[in-house]
Amino acid sequence: MLIKTAEFKISNSDVTKCPATNFPEYAFIGRSNxxxxxxxxxxxxxxxxxKTSSTPGKTLLINHFLINNxxxxxxxxxxxxxxxxxxxxxxxxxxxxxxxxxxxxMTSLFVLIDSRHEPQKVDMEFIxxxxxxxxxxxxxxxxxxxxxxxxxxxxxxxxxxxxxxEWEELPPIFYTSSVDNRGKVExxxxxxxxxxxxxxx
Numbered sequence: 072m073l074i075k076t077a078e079f080k081i082s083n084s085d086v087t088k089c090p091a092t093n094f095p096e097y098a099f100i101g102r103s104n105x106x107x108x109x110x111x112x113x114x115x116x117x118x119x120x121x122k123t124s125s126t127p128g129k130t131l132l133i134n135h136f137l138i139n140n141x142x143x144x145x146x147x148x149x150x151x152x153x154x155x156x157x158x159x160x161x162x163x164x165x166x167x168x169x170x171x172x173x174x175x176x177m178t179s180l181f182v183l184i185d186s187r188h189e190p191q192k193v194d195m196e197f198i199x200x201x202x203x204x205x206x207x208x209x210x211x212x213x214x215x216x217x218x219x220x221x222x223x224x225x226x227x228x229x230x231x232x233x234x235x236x237e238w239e240e241l242p243p244i245f246y247t248s249s250v251d252n253r254g255k256v257e258x259x260x261x262x263x264x265x266x267x268x269x270x271x272x
Contacts (some may be wrong), residue, residue, distance in 0.1 A: 072259040072260060072262065072263035074114070074115050074116060074138055074139060074259070075139055075218040076137075076139055076140060077115040077116075077117050077120055077121065077136055077137070077138050077139075077144075078136065078137050078196040078233055079134070079136055080135040080136065080137050080143075081131065081134075081135050082132040082134045082135075083132060083133055084131075084132050084133065084164065084166055086133065086166070086169045086170045086173055086174055088103070088172060088261055089133065089135065089170070089176075090135055090137075090143070092176070093176065094137075094141060094142050094143055095142045095143070095176060095177060095178040095265070095266060095269055096135075096142070096144075096162050096174065096176045096177050096178055097142065097145065097178060097179055097180075097181065097262055098144075098145040098146075098147050098170070098171070098177055098179075098180045098181065098242070099111060099144065099145065099146055099147065099181045099183060099211075100147040100148075100149070100150065100167065100178075100180060100182060100183065101149060101150075101182060101183030101184065101185075101194075101211075101213075102149055102150060102151045102183075102185070102191065102193060102194060103149035103150075104149070104185075105149065105183040105184065105185050106183065106185070106213040106214055106249055107121070107146060107149065107183055108121035108122060108146065109121075109213075109249035110122040110183065110211070110213060110247060110249050111136070111144055111146055112202065112249065113148065113247075113249040113252060113255060114144070114255055114259060115136070116260060117158070120136060121134065121136070121146050129247060131148055131163065132148065133145060133146075133147060133148075133166065133170055134146040134147075136208055138209075141266070142262070142266060143176070145170075145177070147166060147167055148163045148218075149167065150163070150164065150197060151169060151191075151193035151194075151197075154189060154238070157231065171201075171204075171206055172204060172206075178207070178265060178269070179207050179208065179265060180201065180207065180208040180209075181209050181210075181211045181258075182194070182197065182201070182208055182209070182210050182244075183211045183212075183213050184210060184211065184212050184213065184230065185212075185213055185214055186213060186214055186215050186217070186218060186223055186226055186227060187214055187217055187218060187226070188226075189226070189229065190229060190230050190233045193246070195233060195234075197216065198210075198234070199237065202237070202238065208242055209242050209243040209244065209245060209261070210230075210241075210242055210243070210244045210245070211244075211245045211247055211254070211258070212227055212230075212244070212245065212246050212247065213247055213248070213249070214248060214249075215246055215247060215248045215253055215254075216248040216251050216253070223230075223246075227244075227246070230245075243261060244257050245257055245261070
C-alpha cells in the first residue's frame with residue numbers, strides 16, 4: 072500500500088467526540104516510550120505527523136490521523152507510566168478502555184512491545200485483558216535496530232513462549248524499526264488486506 076496523504080484530524084479525551092465517519096480505524100498503543108509516534112511517522116513517511124519525545128508519557132489524548140482519505144491511524148496514550156499520579160493513570164486507563172471497547176470503527180489494535188526488554192507484566196496483563204474482551208489485535212515489536220539478529224530472536228522467542236502459556240494461537244506479529252523502516256511494508260500490507268476485506272462485505 073502506498074500512503075499518498077496523511078493528515079492530523081483531531082485530538083480528544085472523549086470517545087464520543089471521535090470523527091463521525093465509518094472509516095476503519097487502526098489504533099496503536101503500548102507502554103510509554105515504546106516508540107509509538109516514531110512508528111506512526113515511519114509508516115506514513117511523515118517525519119513529524121505524530122509528535123515524538125524522549126520524555127515518556129507525552130501522548131495524553133486520542134489522536135486521529137486520516138490516511139488516504141479512507142482510513143485512520145489512531146495514536147492512543149501509553150499505559151503503565153509510573154511517574155503519573157494514580158488519578159491521572161486511572162483517567163487515561165478509562166479513556167483507553169472506553170475507546171477500545173466502544174468505538175465501533177476500531178478495526179484492529181496494534182500493541183507495541185519494546186524488543187529490548189524481557190516480557191513485562193504490564194504488557195502481559197494488557198494483552199490478557201484484550202483476550203478477555205475479544206478485541207482484535209496484533210503485536211508489533213519495536214526498536215529492532217537496537218539489537219543484534221541473534222539477541223532479537225531470543226528475546227522475541229521468549230515473548231512468544233510467555234504468550235503461548237495462555238494463548239492457543241498467537242496473534243499476527245510484526246518486527247519493526249522506525250530507524251531503518253523495517254516492517255513498514257508488512258504492516259501496511261496487513262492493513263490494506265483488512266481494508267480490502269471490509270470493502271467486500
